[in-house]
Every structure is written in structure tokens, then in C-alpha cells.
Amino acid sequence: MPVSDTTFQNRINFLVREQGIERQAEFYGVTRRTVRRWQGGETTPSARTRDSVRRRGLTAGSPVAETVRRDGRFAPAQRSVDTSAFNANASINRGLRRRRNAAIRDAQSRGNARAERMARALPQRLSNREESARTEEYVALRRSAQISNLRREGVSLNSERATNVLGEVPEDFEDWDEYDDYYDYDDIDWDEWRSNYDQMAG
16 A cells, blocks of 8 residues: 555654654665655655655654554545554653563573563553553543533534544544543543553653
8 A cells, every 4th residue: 555645754864853853864865855855745755765764653652653444445434533643652662662662671691581581571562452442532622621621611512613623533523522421531641641651651
């Protein structure tokens, strides 16, 4: 499947953030300015380079792109995935890799072959299902907080202002009221969510 613009930009931005723009420019034999233009969507490289960026970003810990199946073919999902949730998943993946690498180094320093095998079996990233679940949870929490704020201000969820804040209603729901009733996050404990996130991200 061709690499979508969204997936390409997410992955190149991730690689630049994690490894630096100089490394990306050197790897692909282009200038720093070209990489910045890729990041901003001003230009796009060849299909081969786009696929390389996709694969290298995934290997480096970038969250998996969200796709859906349409007419028998996979395509990027139309609903946008919250950037903060994307970054949170990436941070957790980095934490998992750090813990695994530290456990391997510790086992090797002690000459413990069994401990090293166990360390190498540790996960390096969230599974696709875990990433999807955490993204859905994060986005639902944020949307519920936004809905609560709008209601406190007396703003109708069917108004243009609400649409500007919340975006379009997900296709599985009739309106934002139904969405809010479904997730039912009246008492949002962001401290608990952040604590769980920090624990996973290491």
C-alpha cells in the first residue's frame, strides 16, 4: 500500500525528533532544508524513500498508523488521530525499549545467560491493539473534558463553536451528546491517567 502523506509526515517528524535532522539528511543524501520541506509537506520524495521513512520510523518506535479497510483495500483512516495521543504512544515505546536495553545490559554485565534471554523477550513497543486502545482512551478523555467546558459555558454541542472545538462527530455517533453518553467520563482523573502513562513511559 502506498505510504500516505499523513503517515510519511508523522514518521519523518518522529525520526527527526528522535535522531536529529542531520542524520536523516545524511541517510537520504539530501540537505537539511529538504528534510524540513518533507516535514512541512512542501515536497515529497520518491515512493521508495517514503516507504523507507515509514519502516525506519516504525523500527525506531513510532506508533503504528491507523488504517481502515474500504472496498477490499486498506487506506488511512479518515478520522484524525490526536497528535498528543500519538506522541504519548511513542513515548511509551521509547520507555519500553529503554527498560529492555537496560535489562539486557545488566544481565550481560553479570554474565547471566538466562536473565539475558528473559530481558530480550521483553516487549519493545506496544501492540497494535494496545496503541489503539490508549489512543481511543486519550482522545475520549480530551473530548469529554472539552464537552464539559462547553456545557459549563452554556454552548450547544450542535453549534458551530462546538464543531470548531470538537471537530466532526465520529461516524459511529449521531451527535456529541450520544458520544459523551457512550464514554461517560464525567469525573476525569487526569492525575491517574498521567500516573499510568508515566509508569509505562518509564
